[in-house]
Amino acid sequence: MKIVDGGVCAVNGVLAAGACDDDYGVAVIVCKDSDSTAVFTSNKIVAAPVILTKNAVENGKLSAVVANSGNANCFTGDQGIEDGKAMASVVAEELDFKFEDVAVASTGVIGRLMPMDIIGSLIKKAVLRLENSAEASKNAAEAIMTTDTYSKEFAVETTLKNGKSIRIGGITKGSGMIAPNMGTMLCFITTDVKASSSELNTALKKAVDASFNMVVVDGDESTNDTVILMANGESGESIDENFEEALEYVCCQLASMMAKDGEGATKFMEVEVNGAVNTEEARLAAKAVVSSSLVKTALFGADPNWGRIVAAVGYSGADIDPKVVSVSLQSLNKRVDIVDHGIIAAFEGTSQLEEAEDIMEEKNIRIIIDLGLGNGNATAYGCDLSYDYVSINAEYTT
Template identity: 45%
Template sequence: MAVRLPRGFRAGATRAGIKPSGRPDLALLVSGLPAVWAYAATKNLAAAPSIHRGRALYASGKPLRAVVVNAGNANCATGERGFADDRRMAELAALRLGLAPEEVLTASTGVIGVPLPVEKVEKGLPQIDLAPFADPFAEAILTTDTRPKVAEAEVEGARIVGIAKGSGMIHPDMATMLAFLVTDASLPQEALREAWRGIVERTFNQVTVDGDTSTNDLAVVLANGAYGEVPLEPFLEALEGVARKLAKAIARDGEGATKLMVVRVVGAATAEEARRAAKQVAGSLLWKSALYGNDPNWGRILAALGRSGARFDPLRVRISLQGIPLYAGGVLPFDREAASRAMGAEEVVVLVDLQEGPGEGEAYGCDLTEEYVRINALYTT
């Protein structure tokens, strides 16, 4: 099911030999027109050269024309050489596309601490065929993901297509999450940039435990205006919808995961506290293990809420799971067998009412399985 990119965008990928598996690992995403863009990246102090470069490009305020991504090597913690290699990757992509290097954003994902084989990037780039479809690009940026992640929306004729990769694990500190959203809507750059921060906060950053991110994470949206203007509010709503779908897809495809966990917190003092509480639950290893075992052990949810920093009265909070009330300021009688059966679904929803105020928020996670440990015990070797 090929997904067509918005007007004026093309993409493609190749097998450059960076992934030991030999799978596609080098990809280009190109806009025929200069695109306004908004960007969010990891706050990790050990951020990769691609992140430092992206921040500098972003600060310039200049439009973007292309993104070059390699998977299989994060080009992080590779010393001064890593910065030169990252610049070189941008220059090579610019050369291939007839652009200036400053019009090309770089992104890398994969193992940390191994120099980027730039010669493979150099050989690979000319092999990339560009076409108006998202799929080869979506495939090539994956690492331990088990499936590509693409989502789309339409707003009064303009289109939005989002492509992401997860890290497998929903913990923030686990992996590189990359998200590329493109639209042919014509948008004021400042409005897009301002809105993007909030959208990322409510979607991609809620796939993480504590707002922490990997060394290479980034989420970027490019708007090339090929379609024309659309009303801003509905557009931003649709953009957030695409981002949320990708965020959920990343959580669902957590390393070793068997199911998606959606934690919805209502009744918090503020939306920020709701998101924080939801994230703490989604990131609790004990609760994630219980989720895997279909064990409705709500005590672990309460314990996670209690350390989240969100304000509430333990004697008033309410917790339900798949619509089944489990706790209401005290022990509730509930059918443990039925609750356990309900946890066998592919998507499990935890609903928490803190009964403090109007704040609402969600977080997205997955269960913790033996397979997660197996995958991560032997990644580099």
């Protein structure tokens, strides 16, 4: 597997574009006549575009996605549905696609009607700019940013078991309202494999469980979360284990970018849990640690407070034996054990505590927890909780 440039446009035949106007942006991605699938938020309040896109992917085919930033089109009633349909209709008419083959996604403020004069104009501008290039993918990624501080895209080329190469590329947005059931995130992934919607759905759900469902910024779950996977079949190659591994890798890279760009974040944390009874319990433990406000504030304050870490594991629902649990901190160049098989290793006056404090000053910190009970393992992604997070969200609509 190798990393390649181009985001969604790393895949042959995929076109993308973005257009922006002050607080609003529109991205259009074209992957004509693709077998497609999607996963969505589990919030019981869902935005109009989620409803429309669920219907659009029912037949397993998509030709395009149109996504806007600046307005979530959520809690907007019948008018919101009509506005979402209007977005899809503009793309369908401009590109001569079937209306039902165009997916819609939105992100931004909840409870405000869409400014369709602005959005409609931006869609038409984006359609005119469609092309297969790295710049086009970047423009699309930038157009869907809200409180993101940078655009997020990633692509790989991998070799299947038969020796043939395929590509997978994606763009995403998200930095706040990020919970363990995806987040305020939109993600669009393209690939050139040839596969049915059912095969794609199985692979996507597996990848999302290991990536977007393992990222936490603030624990709030969005109304708009959408991940769409489109396969245009240009390679003629079928899905195998190597494809699934590459898809999971792409999703994990995009998820970690979201955590690093968390609203107000100054530090990124990766929590690896090993030795759990099973994978499910490892995921529970890892998510509890990255979700903990006390762990997140300790991260911000560079405090190696291992008590908060083990407390989070304790209430996670995963089995834990205090006598065998170990906790380590790791930076790029240093690793230190702070709890070793239930024994405190980093306490006042020890070199371990000094090393732990040094590690907590770093920008990227890995927390490694070994529960010593089995073979289950999982990794979750998160960030610290800073003063700026409060400031950003206290003034979000004002």
